[in-house]
Amino acid sequence: MKTRGAVVDDAGAIWFRFTDARDSYGAVVARCELVDMPSAARLVFEEHERRVARQELCFLEKLKNTIRGFGLRVVWEGERQGVEALDVQLFEGEVSFRLPPITSEPAW
Numbered sequence: 001m002k003t004r005g006a007v008v009d010d011a012g013a014i015w016f017r018f019t020d021a022r023d024s025y026g027a028v029v030a031r032c033e034l035v036d037m038p039s040a041a042r043l044v045f046e047e048h049e050r051r052v053a054r055q056e057l058c059f060l061e062k063l064k065n066t067i068r069g070f071g072l073r074v075v076w077e078g079e080r081q082g083v084e085a086l087d088v089q090l091f092e093g094e095v096s097f098r099l100p101p102i103t104s105e106p107a108w
Contacts, residue, residue, distance in 0.1 A: 004077040018095050032095040045090045
């Protein structure tokens, strides 16, 4: 797995860059630096982080849907094509996300 990249929106704007990516229980966790994330989106991520920390789980589904609606994609360093970023979360200078499962066609 590559260890560096960026998360971009549908328009290609870089919301944040990440380094030192590692696998953690099926998610990618990495240090991150905000670049060009819209302030309204940052407020959504901050609220999500607060709700998780306080274990206010009844509020999370709406926030997750809002984050999913941003259409974020992971572009690994050296790659041109992005891949959908699932379950994106920011917390204390780090980002976590999941990648879609790899599907392969049978070689018949």
